Structure formats: C-alpha cells, structure tokens
Amino acid sequence: MGKGFFISKALGVVAIILGAGALATIIALSVVYSQEKAKNNNQVSPTDGGTTSKPPATTSSPSNEPWDKYRLPKSLMPSQYNVSLWPRLRPNSETGLYIFTGESSVEFKCAEETDLILIHANKLNFTKLENQMARLTSVNSGVKAPSIKSSLLQNVTQYLVLQLDGKLMKDHIYHLYTEFTGELADDLGGFYRSEYMEDGEKKVVATTQMQPTDARKAFPCFDEPAMKAIFHITLIHDHGTVALSNGEQKESSNFTKDGQNVQKTAFEPTVKMSTYLLAFIVSEFGYINDTIDGVSIRIFARKPAIAGGQGLYALNKTGPILKFFENYYSYKYPLPKSDQIALPDFNAGAMENWGLITYRETALLYDEVYSSNSNKQRIATIIAHELAHMWFGNLVTLRWWNDLWLNEGFASYVEYLGANKAEPNWNVKDLIVLSDVHRVFAVDALVSSHPLSSKEEDIQKPAQISELFDAISYSKGASVLRMLSDFLTEEVFTIGLKTYLTDFAFGNAGYTDLWDHLQMAVDANGTELNDTVHNIMNTWVLQMGFPVVTINTKTGNVSQKHFLLDPESKVTVESPFKYEWIIPIKSMNIGGIQNPIVWLKDKSATFDEMKTSGADWVLANLDVVGYYRVNYDQDNWDRLLNALKTNHLSIPVINRAQLVDDAFNLARAKIIPTVLALKITKYLNKERDYMPWESALTNMDFFYLMFDRSEVYGPMQNYLRKQVIPLFEYYENMTDNWNKVPDGHMDQYNQVNAISLACRTGLEECQHLTKLWFNQWITTNKNQIHPNLRSTVYCNAIATGGFEEWEFAWSKFVNATIAIEADKLRSALACTKQPWLLNRYLEYTLDPNMIRKQDATSTIVYIANNVVGHSLAWDFVRxxxxxxxxxxxxxxFSFSNLINGVTKRFSTEFELQQLKQFKTDNSEVGFGSGTLALDQSIERTISNIKWITENKQNVMDWFKTEAKPNEALLF
Known part of the structure; x- marks a missing residue:
C-alpha cells in the first residue's frame, strides 16, 4: 500500500453524543435489515448472540478461550469462497442508512479434529439459518457434518464463533454458508461508500479497502494473509452501474431479487490469494483501456475525469512499468488484466489489490493544466509501487504482519526503478535518498523506534498491525534493501529474487526465505562477501536504529556507534547484536578516486583506504547506499568544507546532500558543534542543484520549528534570505523573468525551492510576485500560475493576505473538480496568519461535507505547520x-501522522507536560496506530528542549554574524 490533553466538559458531551449516535445506528441498522430481508422470524440484530435465547455478543476482555485469542487456530484451512454481495447505492428512505447484503460459502479442509469453527466477522448482522448464524455441510456425502449447537459473535477479537455437537474429521472438506447484512458506511474501511458530485447530483461508489484486517467487515472469512484461497465473486448492482473485482468479468445478466430488477455480474475465479488483496467496486465510472502483450489495462475514474484525459498518463505509463517488472523479476505478470481506479474517498495513497488497484484521485489522475511535475512523479512512483506488489506481496505474500516491512520496503525501493523506466530523463532513482533514507533516519534515531521485523507473538491486534504501516516499514525497509542490492550487485540480487518468487509462487514466505535465495545466488555467482547474507542483514533487520560511522583519516581507524538524536536517552530494548552492525563502506578521495568496499564488523577497525595526507580528503558512504551516518576527524571536515567552498562540484551531488544532512543531525546528537553544521550552508549561495538545497531546507525546517517563536527568528531569516537570493535570481534569469519552465526535472523542483524560501524569508520581490499572480487570478478569474508554482504561490499569497484571499481560495477549493488542484488549495488555506480563520478551518475538518474524511488529519497537520496555527491545532486535537x-x-493509518504533525514543534517543558497529560487523559480512549507516534513525540520533545537550551545562544550569535551584508565567504 502506497507509499498521515485534558478532558473538558465539552469533550464529555461529545462522548455522550457519540454513544447515543452509535446506539441509534445499531438500532437503525437492525430495522433496515428486517426490512431488507423481510424474514422477521429469522432476523439477528447486531447485539444478538445467535442462539435461541439470543444472548448478547461477547465483548469481554480476552481470556483463555480460543475465541478470545486474536490469531486463528490452525485447525481449518480455506480453499475457496463463493461470495455474492449487493450494495445499495441509495439510502433507506426511513433510516437514511446505506447497507449491503450478502451470501457467502467457504470451503475449508479440516487439518486437525475440532468441534469449534472460528471465522472472522466484524460489524456484520447474520440471518438465522436453522436457528443459528450459519449452515455447515460436508462435501463428502459419506461424511455427515456435525450440527451447530450454538453461535455467537465475539466483538473484541472479531469472530463468528460456532460450537458444534461433534468433531470435524481430519482431512475432510466442509462448506460453511452464511447470509448477512452490513452497513455501507463512509469509514474508508472494508466494504464502504465514497461520494462525489457530478452535474449537481450526488453519486455513490461502493468500494473496498481490506488491508490489513477489514475483509471481515465485508463477509465472514479467515482473514489472515497465510490463509490463501480462490475467490468466486458475484456482485448485484443497479442497471447503469459498472461492477469490478479482482477477476475478469465472466458474465452479466438481468436479475430479479426481492422484487427489484437489478444486474448480476459474476467474475472469473481469482488465483489463490490472501483476503486483504480482495476488491469489489460498483460505480458509474468511465474508463480508458489498452492491451500490452495480451494484458488488458484499464483506468477507471469519474466520467468527467476520464473525458478530460486525466487517465491518459497512467494508462501510458502502466504498460512500460509492468513490462519492466516482468523483466526485473523474470516472471510473467500472472493475471489477464490490470485495472486501476481513482476513488474520491480513499484513506491510503493506493492499494495493491490483485488485478484491481485502488488509488486516491491525486495518486492516479494527471491533468496537463493543473498538475505539477511533482504530481506527475508521484503518480509514476505510486503506480510503480503498486505494480511491484503484484509479484512481491501478492504472488508471494508475507506469512504474518510482523514481516510487513519486507512487503512494503521492497515496493518502496523498486518503485524508483519502475518510475525510472517510465521517465528515464528524471534521474528519479537518486531521490530515494531524500524521500526515504533521510526521512526515516529522523524516526529511527529515537529510542522509541522499533526493529524492521517484530516477533510474531508481539503483533496480534488489528491496531498493532496497523501501527506497523509506518516510516520504518516503508522507508527503512527500502533503504536497507537498496543497500543489500548494491553490495550484492543488482544482477545477483535479481537472480535471488527470481528463484524466491518461483519457489513460493501463490504461497507465503518470510524474510529469511529471501535471504536463503539471495545466498544461493551469491554462491552460484562466486560473489565475495565478508559474511553470509543472513548474518549481514539480520543486524539491520532484528535491531532498531542505525550506526554513525566515525572515520579518523590520520590513522585510518573506523568505529561505529548506535546513533541517537538524544545521546542521553536510555535504550531499554535489548538488541541481539548489542547495537552493532555489519557495515559495507564505499568511499572516494579527492579527484573522484573510488576506494574498494571495506566491511566494518566490529566496534572499530583500521583500514588503509581511510588514511589521507596533505590536501586529500575521504568521503564515505558514496551515493548514500549505506544506511548509516558518517562523522570525520576535524581536519577531514575542514578539507571537505574547503572543497565545498572552492569546487563543490568535486563532491557528487548526492553526497553534497548527505554532508548537509549528516552534519545537522550529528550536531543535534552533540557529536559535532552546531556551528560546524551551519558552516556547511555557507556554500549554498553557489549551489544550483536540487538535492543539496532540499536537504538544507529540510534541516532548516527544524530550526524554524525550534526558533520561529523566539528572538533567533529574525537573524535566521536574514541569513537564509542572503543565501537564497543568488538562487532566486538564477531562476529568474533562467526562466526569462518567470515566463517559462526550466527544462530539467530537478531544476523545476529547485525553482520552487527558490521561490518558497525567498518568500518565506521576506524577500520583497518574491512576495510582490506571488501577490501579483494571485491577485490577477482574483481579478480576472483566470489562473495563469504554472502548476509547478501553485502550491507555494497560493500559500504565500494567503499568508500575506487576509479574509478576501482566504475566501477566494476556499471558494475555488469547494468548486474544484480536479483533485490535485483541490489538494493544493487545501494545503494553502492553512497558511493564513489569521487565527480566527484557522480556527474555523479546524472546525471544517470534522465535517465531511466540508473536508473529506480522507483529508481531515492531513489538513489539521497543515494548520499545525503554521506557527500561528500550531497551538490552535494542538488545543483542537486535545x-x-x-x-x-x-x-x-x-x-x-493517519493517526501517527496526526500526532507527529501537531507535536513536532514542541520544545518547552510546558508542552512536554501537556503531551504527557494528553497520553494519561486519553489512555482509555486509546491512540490506535498513533500509539508509538505518541511515545516518539514525547521523546522528541525532551530532545528538543535539551537542544535549545544548549544551542540557542550560539545559533543566534552565528546567524547575526553571518547575516551581515557583503561579508566575504569565509569558513
């Protein structure tokens, strides 16, 4: 899935309202169910236990009963399902609820004798069948199935529990049949509804998001990734709508059900697959299509979006990316079709459902007029990410969610390779360093981080599973796999992948199985490694964090240490490797001379390759292929600084970005002085490449967060303005006074950086420019701002404007028909400096009619990013x-993003106490996928407090000195 306090009286009232609302929903759904089924004697309400005496469903805390454990027993193994679902795209006239009804038959084999059937079911209401919630039959006519003596719903562990009056026989096959009703809610999980307006009419889409544990909300199933089966899906739907699922359409015909004339569409059976990859959708969408080597490729979206050509880019790039991965994996795409659909409401970026990939509109639809080059890159990389999963994740699937990192980390790595195939002129492969490696370093440098692979027994509950969908699984996973591919060579890496996929096709595997196959490739190829793949990679997978490698160029001594942003924080989690790693080190010297790779296996070692003399310098972690930071002796730092000053192009562009990022983070960890990190930025007035500038701006964002409420802010603004003016003027000249677009992909990105920082630091020419462009839009109602520049122009114009600018942007947001344009406006609306507008905007986030549910948490984070909105957003969330x-x-999945987003500016003791109080006050409510993020926020706040205490005065003095005009460039 692609690449989100105190308890007041008011909060208590909200809780009461919520409780009442939940009860009303349950009652209403029960009523609708009785109306739909018209079988009053057979009805089971959501609170019925399903026995003749109708006890309530159990909601007790888990105990030692089998149904009180979160993992399924191994006694039953499903082989195939027959599922028929009928979503209602219009609400019930009396209750206003949208519902779906369904029938399901699952065929399973008894692996161990048992008198108990546990099958996942969540928020489903079951029809009484022979006075029970299900009907059990035997496939073998010679073997009689036991009767179901009692049935109940265990809501905590989300099971339908069926107790039998006899035992199922080992190796025999049985059928379990159920009929049920569920709500087609707008909760973005399971079988849910998405809404949009078209020609003044509200349209409804019935769609799905099953990962990780929501297939059970659509129909009763064995909802674990290792429980693979074949699925026969049938959808009943209104005439004029289109039904889609994982398989190709087999047949569609008129059908009369419950007195209604509808359409019945059946699909070809799926390949053997996991429940979380299922998808079924009913909509009024249009599509465009193509065929590549016999594979049907279709892009579905709202009809105006298709008519407007917004699906063409995705259609044109899907085929080449699909063919690239066939070659990369040496395994033909195993399905006859690849459908991709853009949904108005979707919580994730995209989801790799096999044969029917679902996306946010902004992740699939491209419009020449409204989309920027960054929008285009996002579409290319997300398509590549999801298509990569068709093999790695779908064909071969993780056994359990504790190995999620392998699935998502791999796709997050090779998405850059696929996008590079689609757009070879972008040089997009380099951007993994900024987007993933540097991004995840910030999280993995905390003691509240976690290893890539968890113990299986530690990941049980759905909330624990959801919590794994974080930067560690995606970005650290991508980073260490990229490192692995580099030191093995891509040839050996892909040979191992091929045999791994072939051996485990349509089955399940763990990360150690991949290590086995990579080791076989190493052995067959005669590749020399310092150790086995297992031993090397387990040091990166089974312990959290990463090392800082310190190089003494006088002696050649190289040492490693666990890197922590707060070196005084206590690491309480034991590591099987005592926080030491087996580290491949690639380096170069002055003149571009690359050294042979060396391996650091112990705490320290001496290598001749790391010794220098005279003016020579060493630059380690070449192209940042290693997942570690690098520190040097002071003399080598001085020589590198001089190289940046005199000939910065002598250092590769990726490593210039690395030097900036490493230095600032080493300074935060008290390994080098903060002033040394700041000195590196002095060369930036000569830098024109995107990656070093982006690295610098990302790190200066931390300074803004720490100092934009203090007296350091003014001198910092003066210094940064001085540094960015040459870049601003460079792009002004390159673009003929902003009248054309730079040719290069990276140049287009850096033009945005130049304008953004120039306006942010108060350069009058920039602020005048953004106001002029925005006001021309207001007065002429014709938007001539280039899509690349819209986000930064909108934000700066709204920030320096007032009510009129905000209201104009809001009206454009409300009426936007292009999702990408709406996203730009939604972000920019958070830039206003008017507190009352920000407060009003916060209220909008909890009204789905104003801000879609999928966008609520990110909008709150946008507001929190604004120094004026920071405290408002925090109070609002509390x-x-x-x-x-x-x-x-x-x-x-967005709760971790929300908590991190509203607390990242925290840097005072008062804010720390508020954060701890928030954790205490809401312990019973819970934090879901944000639980770990809350602990990380507390740790980060403690670190920020210490850092400001130790650095504020020195930083202010440095900025004051360096901001003086016409000062010579000295180090």
Missing part, C-alpha cells in the same frame, strides 16, 4: 481526541 479517534476509525 479537546476533540475522542471524537476524532472514534469518528475516524481506531485503525486509521
């Missing part, structure tokens, strides 16, 4: 946490 948590789903 006061409404229970409402946000319950209303937006405890398993939502």
């Amino acid at each position: 006061a409404r946490w229970e409402f946000i948590f319950k209303g937006y789903g405890g398993g939502s």
Whole structure:
C-alpha cells in the first residue's frame, strides 16, 4: 500500500453524543435489515448472540478461550469462497442508512479434529439459518457434518464463533454458508461508500479497502494473509452501474431479487490469494483501456475525469512499468488484466489489490493544466509501487504482519526503478535518498523506534498491525534493501529474487526465505562477501536504529556507534547484536578516486583506504547506499568544507546532500558543534542543484520549528534570505523573468525551492510576485500560475493576505473538480496568519461535507505547520481526541501522522507536560496506530528542549554574524 490533553466538559458531551449516535445506528441498522430481508422470524440484530435465547455478543476482555485469542487456530484451512454481495447505492428512505447484503460459502479442509469453527466477522448482522448464524455441510456425502449447537459473535477479537455437537474429521472438506447484512458506511474501511458530485447530483461508489484486517467487515472469512484461497465473486448492482473485482468479468445478466430488477455480474475465479488483496467496486465510472502483450489495462475514474484525459498518463505509463517488472523479476505478470481506479474517498495513497488497484484521485489522475511535475512523479512512483506488489506481496505474500516491512520496503525501493523506466530523463532513482533514507533516519534515531521485523507473538491486534504501516516499514525497509542490492550487485540480487518468487509462487514466505535465495545466488555467482547474507542483514533487520560511522583519516581507524538524536536517552530494548552492525563502506578521495568496499564488523577497525595526507580528503558512504551516518576527524571536515567552498562540484551531488544532512543531525546528537553544521550552508549561495538545497531546507525546517517563536527568528531569516537570493535570481534569469519552465526535472523542483524560501524569508520581490499572480487570478478569474508554482504561490499569497484571499481560495477549493488542484488549495488555506480563520478551518475538518474524511488529519497537520496555527491545532486535537479517534476509525493509518504533525514543534517543558497529560487523559480512549507516534513525540520533545537550551545562544550569535551584508565567504 502506497507509499498521515485534558478532558473538558465539552469533550464529555461529545462522548455522550457519540454513544447515543452509535446506539441509534445499531438500532437503525437492525430495522433496515428486517426490512431488507423481510424474514422477521429469522432476523439477528447486531447485539444478538445467535442462539435461541439470543444472548448478547461477547465483548469481554480476552481470556483463555480460543475465541478470545486474536490469531486463528490452525485447525481449518480455506480453499475457496463463493461470495455474492449487493450494495445499495441509495439510502433507506426511513433510516437514511446505506447497507449491503450478502451470501457467502467457504470451503475449508479440516487439518486437525475440532468441534469449534472460528471465522472472522466484524460489524456484520447474520440471518438465522436453522436457528443459528450459519449452515455447515460436508462435501463428502459419506461424511455427515456435525450440527451447530450454538453461535455467537465475539466483538473484541472479531469472530463468528460456532460450537458444534461433534468433531470435524481430519482431512475432510466442509462448506460453511452464511447470509448477512452490513452497513455501507463512509469509514474508508472494508466494504464502504465514497461520494462525489457530478452535474449537481450526488453519486455513490461502493468500494473496498481490506488491508490489513477489514475483509471481515465485508463477509465472514479467515482473514489472515497465510490463509490463501480462490475467490468466486458475484456482485448485484443497479442497471447503469459498472461492477469490478479482482477477476475478469465472466458474465452479466438481468436479475430479479426481492422484487427489484437489478444486474448480476459474476467474475472469473481469482488465483489463490490472501483476503486483504480482495476488491469489489460498483460505480458509474468511465474508463480508458489498452492491451500490452495480451494484458488488458484499464483506468477507471469519474466520467468527467476520464473525458478530460486525466487517465491518459497512467494508462501510458502502466504498460512500460509492468513490462519492466516482468523483466526485473523474470516472471510473467500472472493475471489477464490490470485495472486501476481513482476513488474520491480513499484513506491510503493506493492499494495493491490483485488485478484491481485502488488509488486516491491525486495518486492516479494527471491533468496537463493543473498538475505539477511533482504530481506527475508521484503518480509514476505510486503506480510503480503498486505494480511491484503484484509479484512481491501478492504472488508471494508475507506469512504474518510482523514481516510487513519486507512487503512494503521492497515496493518502496523498486518503485524508483519502475518510475525510472517510465521517465528515464528524471534521474528519479537518486531521490530515494531524500524521500526515504533521510526521512526515516529522523524516526529511527529515537529510542522509541522499533526493529524492521517484530516477533510474531508481539503483533496480534488489528491496531498493532496497523501501527506497523509506518516510516520504518516503508522507508527503512527500502533503504536497507537498496543497500543489500548494491553490495550484492543488482544482477545477483535479481537472480535471488527470481528463484524466491518461483519457489513460493501463490504461497507465503518470510524474510529469511529471501535471504536463503539471495545466498544461493551469491554462491552460484562466486560473489565475495565478508559474511553470509543472513548474518549481514539480520543486524539491520532484528535491531532498531542505525550506526554513525566515525572515520579518523590520520590513522585510518573506523568505529561505529548506535546513533541517537538524544545521546542521553536510555535504550531499554535489548538488541541481539548489542547495537552493532555489519557495515559495507564505499568511499572516494579527492579527484573522484573510488576506494574498494571495506566491511566494518566490529566496534572499530583500521583500514588503509581511510588514511589521507596533505590536501586529500575521504568521503564515505558514496551515493548514500549505506544506511548509516558518517562523522570525520576535524581536519577531514575542514578539507571537505574547503572543497565545498572552492569546487563543490568535486563532491557528487548526492553526497553534497548527505554532508548537509549528516552534519545537522550529528550536531543535534552533540557529536559535532552546531556551528560546524551551519558552516556547511555557507556554500549554498553557489549551489544550483536540487538535492543539496532540499536537504538544507529540510534541516532548516527544524530550526524554524525550534526558533520561529523566539528572538533567533529574525537573524535566521536574514541569513537564509542572503543565501537564497543568488538562487532566486538564477531562476529568474533562467526562466526569462518567470515566463517559462526550466527544462530539467530537478531544476523545476529547485525553482520552487527558490521561490518558497525567498518568500518565506521576506524577500520583497518574491512576495510582490506571488501577490501579483494571485491577485490577477482574483481579478480576472483566470489562473495563469504554472502548476509547478501553485502550491507555494497560493500559500504565500494567503499568508500575506487576509479574509478576501482566504475566501477566494476556499471558494475555488469547494468548486474544484480536479483533485490535485483541490489538494493544493487545501494545503494553502492553512497558511493564513489569521487565527480566527484557522480556527474555523479546524472546525471544517470534522465535517465531511466540508473536508473529506480522507483529508481531515492531513489538513489539521497543515494548520499545525503554521506557527500561528500550531497551538490552535494542538488545543483542537486535545479537546476533540475522542471524537476524532472514534469518528475516524481506531485503525486509521493517519493517526501517527496526526500526532507527529501537531507535536513536532514542541520544545518547552510546558508542552512536554501537556503531551504527557494528553497520553494519561486519553489512555482509555486509546491512540490506535498513533500509539508509538505518541511515545516518539514525547521523546522528541525532551530532545528538543535539551537542544535549545544548549544551542540557542550560539545559533543566534552565528546567524547575526553571518547575516551581515557583503561579508566575504569565509569558513
């Protein structure tokens, strides 16, 4: 899936309202169910236990009963399902609820004798069948199936529990049949509804998001990734709508059900696959299509989007990316079709459902008029990410969610390779360093981080599973696999992948299985490694964090140490390797001379390759292929600084970005002085490449967060303005006074950086420019701002404007028909400096009619990024946490992004105490996928407090000195 306090009286009232609302929903759904089925004697309400005496479903805390454990027993193994679902795209006239009804038959083999059937079911209402919630039959006519003597729903562990009056026989096959009703809610999980307006009419889409544990909300199933089966899907839907699923359409015909004339569409059976990869959708969408080597490729979206050509870019790039991965994996795409669909409401970026990939509109649809080059890159990389999963994740699937990192980390790595095939002129492969390696370093340098692979027994509950969908799994996973591919060579790496995929096709595997196959490739190829693949990679997978490698160029001594942003923090998690890693070190010297790779296996070692003399310098971690930071002796730092000053092009562009990022983070960890890190930025007035500038701006964002409420802010602004003016003027000249677009992909990115920082630091020419462009839009109602520049122009114009600019942007947002343009406006609206507008905007986030649920948490984070909105957003989240948590789903992946986003500026003792109080006050409500993020926020705040205490005065003095005009460039 692609690449999100105190308890007041008001909060108590909200809780009561929520409780009442939940009860009303349950009652209403029960009523609708009885109306739909018209079988009153057979009805089971959501609170019925399903026995003749109708006991309530159990909601007790887990105990030692089999149904109180979160993992399925190994006694039953499904082989195939027959599922028929009928979503209603219009609400019930009496209750206003949208529902779906369904029938499911699952065929399973009994692996161990048992008198108990546990099958996942969540928020489903079951029809009474022979006075029970299900009907059990035997496939073998000679073997009689036991009767179901009692049935109940265990809501905590999300099971339908069926107790039998006899035992199922080992190796025999049985059928379990159920009929059920569920709500087609707008909760973005399971079988849910998405809404949009078209020609003044509200349209409804019935769609799915099953990963990780929501297939059970659509139909009863053995909802674990290792429980693979074949699925026969049938959808009943209104005439004029299109039904889609993983398989190709087999047949579609008129059908009469419950007195209604509808359409019945059946699909070809799927290949053997996991429940979380299922998808079924009913919509009024249009599509465009193509065929590549016999594979049907279709792009579905709202009809106006298709008519406007917004699906063409995705259609044109899917085929080449698909063919690239066939060659990369040496394994033909195993399905006859690849459907991709853009949904108005979708919580993730995209989801790799096999044969029917779902996307946010902004992740699939490209419009020449409205989309920037960064929008285009996002589409290319997300398509590549999801298509990579068709093999790595779908064909071969993780056994359990504790190895999620391998699935998502791999796709996050090779998405750059696929996008590079689609757009070879972008040089996009380099950007993994900024987007993944540097990004995840910030999280993995905390003691509250976690290893890539967890113990299976530690990941049980759905919330624990959802919590794994974080930067560690995606970005660290990508980073260490890129390192592995580099030191093995891509040829050996892909040979190992091929045999791994072939051996485990349509089955399940763990990360050690991949190590086995890579080791076989190493042995067959005669590649020399310092150790086995297992031993090397387990040091990166089974312990959290990463090392800082320190090189003494006088002696050639190289040492390693666990890198922590706060070196005084206590690491309480034991490591099987005592926080030491087996580290491949690639380096170069002055003149571009590359040294042979050396391996650091112990705490320290001496290498001749690391010794220098005279003016020579060493630059380690060439192209940042290693997952570690690098520190040097002071003399080598001085020589590198001089190289930046006199000939910065002598250092590769990726490593110039690395020097900036490493230096600032080493300074935060008290390994080098903060002033040394700041000195590196002095060369930037000569830098024109994107990656070093982006690295610098990312690190200066930390300074903004720490100092934009203090007296350091003014001198810092003066210095940064001085440094960015040459870049601003460079792009002004390159673009003929902003009248054309730079040719290079990276140049287009850096033009945005130049304008953004120039305006942010108060350069009058820049601010005048953005105001002029925005006001021309207001007065002429014709937007001539280039798509690349819109986000930064909108933000700066709204920040320096007032009510008129905000209202104009809001009206454009409300009426936007292009999702990418709406996203730019939604972000920019958070830039206003008017507190009352920001407060009003915060209120909008909890009204789905104003801000879609999928965008609520990111909008709050946008507001928190604004120094004026920071405290407003924090107060808002504290006061409404229970409402946000319950209303937006405890398993939502965006809670970690929300908590991190609203707390990242925290740097005072008062804010730390508020954060701890928030954790205490809401312990019973919970934090879901944000649980770990909350601990990380507390740790980060403690680190920030210490850093400011130790660095504020020195930083202010340095900025004051360096901001003086016309000063010579000295180090």
